[in-house]
Amino acid sequence: MYNNDIYNFNDLPKSYWFAQDNNYGEFSNLETISQNEEFDVLIIGAGYTGLSCAINLSDKYNLKICIVDAGIIGWGASTRNAGFCCIPPTKLTINQLMKRYGKEETISFFKNCIEGTNYTKSLIDKYNISCDISGNQNYVLAHTESKFDKLIKESEIYDKLFGIETEIFNKEQFNKIGHSGKEQFGALSYKPGFALNPLKFYLGLLKAAIKNKVNIFHKTKIISVTKKSNFYIAKANNKKIKTKKIVIATNGFYQDGLIKQIDYRILPIISNIIVTNPLSNKELSLHNFKTYSPIVNTRNLLYYYRKLPDNRILFGARGDTDGSDKSHKAISKIIERDFKYIFPEWGNIKIDFTWRGLVAFTSKLAPSIGKIKDENIFYSFGYHANGVSSAPWSGMQLSKIIYGSNFGNMNISKVYKGLPKKIPVSSLRKIYLKFVYFAYQIKDYFKL
Template identity: 25%
Template sequence: MNAYKHVVYWHDTEKVTIEAPLRERVDCDVCIVGGGFTGLWTAYFLKEAEPALDIRIVEANHSGYGASGRADGFVTPTIGKDIQALVKEFGLQRALEASQAVGRSILEIGRFARKNRVDAEYEANDYLMVATDAAQLKRLEHDRALAERMGAAQAEILPREESRAVIGSPAVLGSMRTGGALVNPFKLSRGIARVVREKGVTIYDNSPCLRVEPGVRPTVVTAGGQVKADKVVLATNVHMDAFPPFRRKVIPIWTYAMVSEPLSDAQLGRVNWEGREGLVEAKSLLTCARFTHGNRIMFAGGPTPYYYGRDKRQRNMNRPEVYREIHREFLRFFPMWGDVEFSYAYGGTADVVRDFAPHFGRLGGGNILYGYGYCGNGIAATHTGGKVLRDLTLGKDTDFSRLLFVDDGRRKPPAAFPPDPVLFAGARAVARLMDWKDSRA
């Protein structure tokens, strides 16, 4: 087996200039905790709406270091993990409104990148949801039926040969094309950070938030300074558990990926994949694959473990057994690429909540706001979420502030997770249950 680089591939595609940390006490209109997609889009949309606002972002590392820059780069219309549960809870119309809002974000991210000259390697290629067994074919049928109920254009399930003509994997038995795009998530996050700085937003890197002190004007406290603001927005994704109101609302689930060396022309010629669509297997714990801009193959999947004690440490990247399983899955899909060399093997944490859907809202008197819970499907949803948090921050009653994402009294906050060791055992039981359900879809 190769000696892999346990470094996020995307992080090697662009150099980073670190902004100065917070070293003083400052006062502003809005302080955003977290410089990932949610925080950056919120700052961007707030500046678009109210250019005079003084906005400060405190970030533990630098924009793109966390989940935003480690994502697999699929920009999809996904709302959490279980759209059928949202339809059941909120009704078809409200689920449709949320889905359409996130769907529009796919296109708007592309427009943003072009308008602001952000080299996010945006490719509007769609993605192919593929089935590799009879249960997954049934799931495709369920998804197609739900899409049609929600008013989408009639989705067609492609049979085996037509599917393999799109992506030439012998494992694929059927597929359904879904609208979406591919991006380099790190370059996108760095690009948004540049744009908001140009609009006058101050970003403090290497400034992890120690606590938020509530009050008429809450205070964000870091090791080096403090920010007092009219409004504070908590946008720390999987790290929301650092704040007492969310301590047991979110858990960190690890996901893993591998990225190959650039494929040669001879290797590329062995597989039909002219459209460069993303590939996603139709199951709960996803397997996915895509080309990078430089014709590397990114393949992700395998185990999605929860490590005891909410362990988010970088040492969890070094998990040889995980990468062996991912490589076996890769060869199941693409046995003709047995000579493809993988050079990057890495992981990161996704924020998972009990109802598998995003949550936005206000705490206490409404001057502390929050957004989290994307469950690993956040690139488009964070863009929509930035608009939600813009309107909640400005106190505006809009279509975005009324989306089903918002904990507004009509929607209950997610149920709490139990503490360890019950959580540790339960997380593994849920993974096994999902596999069992997928086999019986």
């Protein structure tokens, strides 16, 4: 759907995370597929979803499991994200969820979301992953006065209906504990939630998968899958991989044409991050930026940001609709301008890093986990930019239906279940996106 630049599988993203000390070098001896192979399960995509699914399967069963990734290891969104462990992985409002799925399923969805956050934390603890956890809650920041009133109502629903711990801070209160700025009109906080270093978390999961004897091949892009009686042949690098079961864990980087039942059901959206140079205490005090917890604001085209452990500010927003390196440069400048607009005292702050990646939206505006009817092909995608808490949990849920007594059946909210509808006239996806962005810009302009 996008310019080939964004699918450049050979180069790692030039992110802040890769520029920090990490154990990435430990994994430099991973191989690419070089001969025909046979496995019980082939997982396509070595991000949080694929790794978590593999770890869970290999913990329970004595299976030959293989994960392949088209990119150099750590190429996907799982190392490019902002590290917000936040909820919910949907663009539907609570009212829309209630209307579509009913009250019980909506309550169960939020219960699952919290389980997701706790599951990510439990993986960090279990595998002793040192991933620079910071903050102990998430903030949703009102960018207008009327949005603050909405947050107050939302906080009541979170508390009373979903049992999620929230707190409301008016503008003055948030000025003291959070930050000041042009679009700061108070905030809602909810727990659990925190921020982490996504690359370090990723490498911790990778290490656990390797320890469990999961076979991992990077630079191995599956270009076709064909069915032969009771097994599948996946092709990559002119080699054949024979497998009984396939897991599609490619999220926003899925490219249509691989599995016909999944084609045209994902709307990949570019998300773009900029990171400033480290700010001095004096600079931070200009906006009284105190918190290390993740913040998203209430704009329709939202901004997400956090103070990193070394006092840089990470600031993210939706990216462009082209995908070329040139358009990435241009949109990064626009995002820098927007950042400096809402934090006017930081007009001279330098930007040290900028990168982007793809997140997955779907027509149902919520994640999809399941099994393709009459096939041994399983899938999980569509986290709507909330994969840090959702993807590892979804990979774990998926593992339960691949083998075991509840084969094909999941005990989770209906919101997650089943494939989303195909996007009509999918060749127009970019045009739909441009139209939605335009409508959102208008709404944001008029503070709606």
